[in-house]
Amino acid sequence: MSESIVKGKVYDIQGFSVQDGPGIRTTIFLKGCPLSCPWCHSPESQAFRSQLSWISMRCIGxxxxxxCIKACPKxxxxxxNAVKKSGTDEAISYVSIDRSLCDDxxxxxxxxYPGALYLCGEDYTVEELLKRVSKDIPFYDESGGGVTVSGGEALSQAEFTFELLKGLKERKIHTALDTTGFTDPKNIQQVLPYTDLFLYDLKNMDSSQHKIVTGVPNERILDNARRIAEAGGKLQIRVPIIPNFSDSEENIRLTGEFCRSLGDAVVLIQLLPYHDLGIVKYQRIYDDVKVLKAEPPSDEKIMELKKILEDFGLTVTVH
Ligand code: SF4
Ligand code: SF4
Incomplete structure (x- = not known):
């Protein structure tokens, strides 16, 4: 096994994850994404650089x-301003960060010391991550799990993601790659032999709508999905159900048709109903919140959309 010196920028590592592929998994989240989805529940993943984050409830005032005021060279x-502590008459002044002066x-x-301020995004070598996940191999083996490489868009750090997936397969660990699919086809070709399962987002089948809302068109995404299917790869399709964007019956029907056209490659479709949990995370790193604020879709609506996909003979779950 060769040792890679490529470094990746990682913003989170979650052990014992059960949402990102089969069994018990470790999910490694990489920084950087070429899309800018307004409902993103991990806004800290979007920028490629490390970013200063602040959690108000940890700050002691x-x-x-x-x-931190004395420590900042900028x-x-x-x-x-002083604000009232909840449940008391006591006032507390939290810090105020001028992001235009901060260079992270x-x-x-x-x-x-309370960890209210932290840098989101740390450099790791492939070896460091392999060492970290290797101790959980018994849990992966027992549960049929493994490691999921996620983002952001993990293939934005293509060389690192390739080396990581390769290293995992050399250790006989099941691999999943969570991807937007918006990447150079050569990146897909490179990781294909080392990826057991692609967790693959299909957001909207209308390319112009896709571009208006996410910032990129969908042709490359659809082409890469076809490429994976033709090469014998397996796809777990993820469809975020976003009000007034992807929640129309027409969009879901077109999604079903497309998935059916990929044949046996699609093993599962996951519907991911919109939620607003990203707002709190957004506030940790930005002054102005640009996250979509909308009513989550009703259970009834989700069940209707699920039925449309099931009528194509597809297996569908809701998360
Ligand atoms: S160092 Fe941390 S805990 Fe202390 S005032 Fe600054 S942010 Fe709050
Ligand atoms: S990260 Fe930003 S706020 Fe913190 S010390 Fe550096 S410049 Fe100052």
């Missing part, structure tokens, strides 16, 4: 601490 942190150097995180 500038009266008691305030260490003068980007100051005391914010991370100096403030080194003095923030």
């Amino acid at each position: 500038v009266e008691q601490c305030g260490k 003068g980007a942190i100051k005391a914010g 150097c991370g100096d403030c995180t080194k003095v923030c």
Whole structure:
């Protein structure tokens, strides 16, 4: 086994995950995505660089601490307005971060002992990640699980993702790759022999709508799905059900037709109803929240859409 020196920027590693493929898995989340979906529930994944994040409920306030203010070489942190602590008459001043001055150097995180400030995005080598996941091989074996490489768009860091998947297969670990499909076809060809399952997003079958809302058209995504199917790869299709974007019967019918055209390659379709959990995460790294705010689809609506796909003979679950 050769040792890779390629580094990847990772923003989270979740052990004992049961949502990202079969069995018990470790999911490795990579930074950077070429799409900008307004409902993104992981907005911290979108930028390619490490970013300063702040969790208000962990901050003990500038009266008691305030260490980050002195630590910042750019003068980007100051005391914010005093606000009442919930359930008490006590006032507390949290920090206020001027993002236009911050260059994400991370100096403030080194003095923030409660962990309110942290850098989202850390560099790892493939070897470091392989070492970390290898201790969980017994759980993978027992449950039929493995490792999922996710994002962001993991193939935005194509070389690293390729080396990681290859290293996992060399250790006989089941691999899943969670991808938007919006990537150069050569990246798909490269990872195909080392990817047991593609978790593959199909958001909207109308390319112009897709471009208006996500920032990119869908032709490349559909072509790459065909490429995977023709090469004998397996696809678990994920369809986010987003109000007024992907939730029409027409879109779901076209999605069903497309999946059927891929033959046996599609092993499962997952419907992912919209939720607004991304808003809290967005507030940790940005001043203005650009996440879509909408009413989640009703259970009845989801069941109607599920039935349309099942009528194509597809296996469908809701998450
Ligand atoms: S990351 Fe660096 S520049 Fe940004 S607030 Fe912290 S210390 Fe200041
Ligand atoms: S160092 Fe951390 S806990 Fe202390 S004031 Fe700054 S953000 Fe809050």
